[in-house]
Amino acid sequence: MHALKKFGTSLTVIGSLVLMVCVALLSVSWANDGRWGWFALGMVIIAVNIGLIVTELRPKPKPLPWTLSEVREVTDGIDNEVNAIRKLRRADRGLSLEKAAKLVRQARSEPSGGRDGVA
Numbered sequence: 371m372h373a374l375k376k377f378g379t380s381l382t383v384i385g386s387l388v389l390m391v392c393v394a395l396l397s398v399s400w401a402n403d404g405r406w407g408w409f410a411l412g413m414v415i416i417a418v419n420i421g422l423i424v425t426e427l428r429p430k431p432k433p434l435p436w437t438l439s440e441v442r443e444v445t446d447g448i449d450n451e452v453n454a455i456r457k458l459r460r461a462d463r464g465l466s467l468e469k470a471a472k473l474v475r476q477a478r479s480e481p482s483g484g485r486d487g488v489a
Contacts, residue, residue, distance in 0.1 A: 379426050386419045386426075393419075431464035441477040451478070 397412035436458075444461050445454035455470045462470075 382426055383423055386422050390416050390419045431462075433464040433466070433469065434462045436462070436465075436473055438473070438477045438480060441473045445474060445477065451475070454478075 393412045393415050397409050397416075400406075400408040400412060441458060444458055448454040448457060451471075451474060454474045455467070458470045458474060459465050459467070465473075
């Protein structure tokens with residue numbers, strides 16, 4: 371799964387770079403011809419692609435080690451499990467959806483007075 375994710379990221383970055391080169395070449399010819407609207411559109415496309423590359427290559431944060439009591443504290447007062455998972459993932463940007471769902475289910479199923487394990 372990790373190899374496929376890296377492959378997908380590399381294809382996205384390569385495609386974005388190829389698109390930027392092509393649009394840059396077109397933008398030069400548009401500027402020489404005085405087509406300023408097309409030139410401006412080309413610059414916008416290049417800027418968006420630079421933003422895409424930055425977001426693709428930005429390092430992903432590592433998930434925090436959560437205890438069940440901490441999960442209960444963060445999701446306290448939220449009845450809907452989906453909203454509890456969302457709130458937990460907002461608190462920890464590195465937490466995967468699967469891990470957040472597992473933590474919320476464990477925190478809701480186990481009594482809070484019992485042994486509190488580290489997840």
